Amino acid sequence: MALQLIINGISVGAIYALIAVGFAVVFNIMRFSNFAHGGMISACAFISFFFQRAFDPPPPFYVTILFTAVCGTILALLIDTVAYRRIRIKNSPKIYYFLMSLTFAILIEQVLNVFYGTNMYGFPKVFQSETFMIGSIIFKTMNMVILAVSVVILSALILLINKTKIGLAIRAVAINADTSRLMGINSSVIVTTIFSIAGILAGVAGVFLGVQYGVYPSVGPSMMLKGFIASIIGGLGSLSGAIFAAIALGLIEIFLTFFIGATEATVIMFAIMLGFLFIRPQGIAGKFVEDKA
Amino acid sequence: MRKVLLVLLVIVFMLPLAACQGTVNDNVGEVPEVEEVAEEAAEEVEEVAEEVVEEVNLEPIVVGNIQDLSGGASEPGKANAWGAEYAVQVINENGGINGRMIEMITLDCKNDLNEGINAYRKLVDEYEVVAIIGPPLSNPASGWVELSEEDQVPIVGHFMDEICTTDPDTGEPYPYMFLAEPSCSMQSDMMAKFALEDLGLTTFATLYNTGNAFAVAHAKPFMDYVEANGGEILAEETFTWTDTDYSAQALKIVNANPEAVFLSDYANQASLAYDFLRDAGYEGVILGANTLSLPFPSLVKNDIYDVYFLQNYDMLNTEAGGYELFQTYMAAEGADYPKANVAFGWDAVQVLVAAMLQAEDPTDGVELRDLLAQTDGVVLAEGTITIDPATHRPSNMGMYIADYDENNELRILTYIAP
Numbered sequence: 001m002a003l004q005l006i007i008n009g010i011s012v013g014a015i016y017a018l019i020a021v022g023f024a025v026v027f028n029i030m031r032f033s034n035f036a037h038g039g040m041i042s043a044c045a046f047i048s049f050f051f052q053r054a055f056d057p058p059p060p061f062y063v064t065i066l067f068t069a070v071c072g073t074i075l076a077l078l079i080d081t082v083a084y085r086r087i088r089i090k091n092s093p094k095i096y097y098f099l100m101s102l103t104f105a106i107l108i109e110q111v112l113n114v115f116y117g118t119n120m121y122g123f124p125k126v127f128q129s130e131t132f133m134i135g136s137i138i139f140k141t142m143n144m145v146i147l148a149v150s151v152v153i154l155s156a157l158i159l160l161i162n163k164t165k166i167g168l169a170i171r172a173v174a175i176n177a178d179t180s181r182l183m184g185i186n187s188s189v190i191v192t193t194i195f196s197i198a199g200i201l202a203g204v205a206g207v208f209l210g211v212q213y214g215v216y217p218s219v220g221p222s223m224m225l226k227g228f229i230a231s232i233i234g235g236l237g238s239l240s241g242a243i244f245a246a247i248a249l250g251l252i253e254i255f256l257t258f259f260i261g262a263t264e265a266t267v268i269m270f271a272i273m274l275g276f277l278f279i280r281p282q283g284i285a286g287k288f289v290e291d292k293a
Numbered sequence: 294m295r296k297v298l299l300v301l302l303v304i305v306f307m308l309p310l311a312a313c314q315g316t317v318n319d320n321v322g323e324v325p326e327v328e329e330v331a332e333e334a335a336e337e338v339e340e341v342a343e344e345v346v347e348e349v350n351l352e353p354i355v356v357g358n359i360q361d362l363s364g365g366a367s368e369p370g371k372a373n374a375w376g377a378e379y380a381v382q383v384i385n386e387n388g389g390i391n392g393r394m395i396e397m398i399t400l401d402c403k404n405d406l407n408e409g410i411n412a413y414r415k416l417v418d419e420y421e422v423v424a425i426i427g428p429p430l431s432n433p434a435s436g437w438v439e440l441s442e443e444d445q446v447p448i449v450g451h452f453m454d455e456i457c458t459t460d461p462d463t464g465e466p467y468p469y470m471f472l473a474e475p476s477c478s479m480q481s482d483m484m485a486k487f488a489l490e491d492l493g494l495t496t497f498a499t500l501y502n503t504g505n506a507f508a509v510a511h512a513k514p515f516m517d518y519v520e521a522n523g524g525e526i527l528a529e530e531t532f533t534w535t536d537t538d539y540s541a542q543a544l545k546i547v548n549a550n551p552e553a554v555f556l557s558d559y560a561n562q563a564s565l566a567y568d569f570l571r572d573a574g575y576e577g578v579i580l581g582a583n584t585l586s587l588p589f590p591s592l593v594k595n596d597i598y599d600v601y602f603l604q605n606y607d608m609l610n611t612e613a614g615g616y617e618l619f620q621t622y623m624a625a626e627g628a629d630y631p632k633a634n635v636a637f638g639w640d641a642v643q644v645l646v647a648a649m650l651q652a653e654d655p656t657d658g659v660e661l662r663d664l665l666a667q668t669d670g671v672v673l674a675e676g677t678i679t680i681d682p683a684t685h686r687p688s689n690m691g692m693y694i695a696d697y698d699e700n701n702e703l704r705i706l707t708y709i710a711p
Contacts, residue, residue: 258542
């Protein structure tokens with residue numbers, strides 16, 4: 001029983017991790033929480049749904065993931081250009097980023113509402129069998145795929161940030177954008193890279209959320225809250241902290257729901273977040289963030 | 294308004310008469326002719342007044358229609374709105390209410406209590422509606438119980454939670470609120486009765502959304518009926534609007550090992566709950582409200598088996614009364630499948646119109662209220678409705694039990710009488 005709960009918790013946490021890292025990666029450089037990320041996830045869920053349905057027979061699942069990741073990147077860059085670029089050039093206060101990200105989050109959801117309604121669309125069946133068993137433990141096929149893909153993507157991302165030149169530049173800009181610029185780092189390229197990464201994560205998360213929970217306009221925003229909590233607990237801007245916190249959050253949620261019920265579990269989870277903010281505002285990763293938007 | 298108009302007309306017609314009379318007094322020899330003129334003028338006034346009254350009576354009767362057009366239940370809400378508007382169109386084409394047309398004003402309540410109150414106020418204050426067709430949503434409708442009494446505006450709808458039609462403390466009906474389908478508890482009782490008697494099941498679990506009045510108002514009566522009739526509830530699991538993963542609840546239900554699970558929420562959540570239960574290895578019977586109806590098979594990923602749910606109409610039966618209505622909707626809106634909500638909107642209008650046709654003054658809210666409380670045998674899209682004056686809910690309406698065959702085609706299994 002406990003093992004089954006752990007597996008379920010890690011699977012849920014893996015989805016939260018994809019969302020949380022999408023937040024963290026933008027916060028790392030831009031110093032604001034990109035709430036439009038939830039809207040991007042919803043848009044990507046719809047893109048993947050219609051892409052998968054457009055072909056008979058449907059394309060392999062990995063093709064859908066890749067296609068949606070590309071679309072997510074384009075969408076993220078488009079949002080950056082339309083929403084944030086001007087604010088960045090004018091060096092406007094952070095509150096404008098915050099307002100713009102909220103505006104785009106609502107805008108994307110409402111546009112989807114207008115075109116597709118609030119009805120849920122069932123993603124076409126991806127696997128022959130929805131579950132498989134090892135011993136007495138039931139594994140959900142999709143959960144395992146999500147877990148595997150998340151591990152690969154997040155590992156690649158951590159390697160990119162820590163072991164490559166572009167990663168070094170990202171870290172440099174994250175520490176001090178002005179000094180980085182003086183040292184010859186093109187901050188525009190860094191920002192484009194960051195939004196591309198966020199777009200890829202939104203694309204992949206959109207596909208997974210669509211398959212797992214159905215496709216509807218608020219699928220991204222509804223999950224975004226948990227991802228945001230994870231990114232706060234992890235330490236806003238910290239990728240590894242966000243991943244760790246997301247997995248922990250998934251586990252806590254599953255265990256609390258099982259032992260004390262869904263309603264109480266939600267209350268306790270928010271209490272945990274408040275506790276973290278009170279006791280350790282810098283989050284698990286210990287990186288204090290002054291410019292929290 | 295009509296009286297003021299009449300008085301003005303009389304004054305307008307009497308002024309020349311008075312002037313004429315002044316002239317007559319100067320010419321005493323013509324007095325008899327003046328009397329004749331006065332009589333003629335009086336007759337003319339009467340005729341014009343009658344024409345004016347007739348014209349006033351032929352003004353359209355304004356009826357409100359509040360539905361969820363953009364909120365979380367907008368898909369069924371739009372179908373509901375379509376059904377009500379189409380009913381009005383058909384009624385007007387057939388002569389309206391004794392010659393008077395109905396003008397329907399449709400507003401969006403966004404499945405929200407406050408938005409519902411705003412829409413209500415706008416309809417009553419700005420459009421001066423005489424009655425309102427309500428949504429199949431209890432959350433916004435619960436905010437109108439007192440307002441409708443203050444304004445004397447009858448509301449007919451499909452808000453199934455009993456708190457929308459009767460005072461939970463006294464059991465007395467809210468005077469202006471009327472339900473046009475079986476209430477939540479009536480429906481849940483029918484499903485529980487079917488499960489206990491027809492399927493012979495004895496152990497159950499429930500999985501429902503505690504944040505949704507619709508879900509709670511179905512689940513609680515189901516459990517009460519089961520326990521009052523020899524059954525046992527082994528697990529009562531819940532989730533909230535913010536939850537998207539029900540795997541922990543599903544696991545608990547699997548461990549409790551009930552013969553059947555009663556799912557209660559809107560279609561999106563009910564479909565998710567079904568998949569989580571099957572994914573967790575639950576192989577027993579799944580019972581549910583009419584939200585497990587179409588398009589349920591296109592929303593779930595697992596195979597569908599042993600799923601039984603409530604249905605208001607036999608929507609796919611070509612011989613059933615509502616078939617043509619559903620087909621008209623599908624053709625008009627390009628819908629892939631029939632929606633019961635179309636008939637909900639249609640039915641609510643039929644109930645209201647039946648009262649209006651009997652009324653001496655179809656714009657009098659009090660008279661309409663009294664007539665609605667006596668609704669008896671009004672023909673609906675399918676079957677008839679008789680409203681119990683003690684509850685303002687139907688007393689004669691049963692429900693179908695349906696399932697899905699091996700090709701995932703919806704089929705009606707039986708009819709459960711109330």
